[in-house]
Amino acid sequence: MALVDEGPLSAVDLAAMIDEHPLTVEQACNRLCDQGDIRSVGSRRYELATSDRHQLTDTEPTPSGSGRSDMSGLAD
Numbered sequence: 001m002a003l004v005d006e007g008p009l010s011a012v013d014l015a016a017m018i019d020e021h022p023l024t025v026e027q028a029c030n031r032l033c034d035q036g037d038i039r040s041v042g043s044r045r046y047e048l049a050t051s052d053r054h055q056l057t058d059t060e061p062t063p064s065g066s067g068r069s070d071m072s073g074l075a076d
Contacts, residue, residue, distance in 0.1 A: 008047035 011029050015022040029046050032038045038046045 008041045008045040010045045
């Protein structure tokens, strides 16, 4: 889980880690920020929201590889 292990990370760094286009990852990060799952720390860098850090590390992976379907790919 990149943001748990290494955060904060930029959308470009996350995109490279999961082999996705940076714009796609940026849009996903914006949605996750709106939902309160992650937060922006400036310069297009993101980290897990404090309340989600423990929850995500204790969650069983889904078939997509993520503990939560809305973060598939971003947290792998």
